[in-house]
Amino acid sequence: MxxxxxxxxxxxxxxxxxxxxxxxxxxxxxxxxxxxxxxxxxxxxxxxNRRDPVGIAATHGGALTCVSVLATLGIWLLDSQPEPHVQLGRKGRKHKHPRCRCVEHYSAERTRFGRQSCADALIAAMQCLTTEMLFVAFESAWHLGLISADDRRRIITEAPQRLARWLRRTRGDAGSGLESLFRFRLLREGITLECQVHIRGVGRVDFRHGQVLFEIDGREHHDGDEAFHRDRVRDGAATRAGYRTERFDFAMIVHNWPQTLAVVKAAIASSDWRI
Ligand SMILES: [Zn+2]
Ligand SMILES: [Zn+2]
Structure with a gap:
């Protein structure tokens, strides 16, 4: 070969x-x-290649892992971490190299090179990501078909109890990382909304509570005049079907969560009151 x-x-x-x-x-x-x-x-x-993350990880003494693998697989991460995360084995020795900013992980197994699997990278990421971000990354990996049912069970088994409790509440149908983040933050407040609901005349909506629909506008699909128009048409259809629509974008969910939460709570209260 x-x-x-x-x-x-x-x-x-x-x-x-x-x-x-x-x-x-x-x-x-x-x-x-x-x-x-x-x-x-x-x-x-x-x-x-000496400059790609796998090459840097091997130069450092191990396999690429954790958020570095998740990022290359297109898994939704809130912050990009440019420095390679490297898995060193039981007897793995680290090798300092020019411009080394590697983040080291250690395992009981022998040293390997290349790229760790998505499941192993998620397990490693338990050391580097918050519970919230791990929840989002897990749902993102599931949605992309990168972790099997066996992988999911193994990851949950490896997780500390507090994290495992959250991972058991993950779903495979979240449409975007932003949706996962929104759902996690509401669950943390004790608020559970119906997810991915099909509404006649409107289509599939992200979340529903009573007569209120909650739509998450990720940056990917809602930019531009055409998308703006499409969303308005959809909201009109929802109104005709007896629903009111609340929309949240990236900045509202990530940077202005208290206000977003207040809107959700008020919308739920008004919907419950009408019933
Ligand atoms: Zn890491
Ligand atoms: Zn290094």
Missing amino acids: DIEVALHRWGGAARTWQLHRSGVSDGDIADAVLSGRVIRARKGVYIE
Whole structure:
């Protein structure tokens, strides 16, 4: 097998024995390093690229993990963390390198290279993310089909009790990270809304309580004149069906939560009063 293909299959970083297993000879490795097609991170460890996160993690001494993996998989994270999070094994030694700002994680297993699985990255992220952000990342991974039912059970088993209680309340149908965040923050207040409800004449709405609909406008789908118009048409349909619509955007949920919560509480109170 071509060494670049082999390296890619091993997740962007591999030891000599792994390359051997893929049918790459010592001569092929030496030629590839000499011509610059692959890079020798250090003795016995080869990488595709010194600047990509997997290459940096291998240079540091382990596999890419935690939020660094979640970010590459497109999982919703509120803050981007540019420094690579690296999983070092039981006997893993860290190797300082120029411009090293790596965040280290340790496991009882042997050192590996490449990229950890989504489930393992979520388990590692229990050390770096808040309960809220882990809840959101878990729902996002589930929605994207990146964690199986077995993975979910394993992650919950590995979680400390307080976090596990929250993870048991996650769902796989949240339409966006922002929706997950909204739901988490309401659950924390003891408020449970119906989720992903189909309303005749309107379609699927994010949340409902009584005669009030709550729609979350993530930045992805609600920008531009066309989306603005579409939302107005939808709100009109909801009004005809006897509903009132409250809309919340990124800034309202993330940066102005107290006011958003007050609006939700007032809307629930008015809906209950009308019943
Ligand atoms: Zn981390
Ligand atoms: Zn480093």
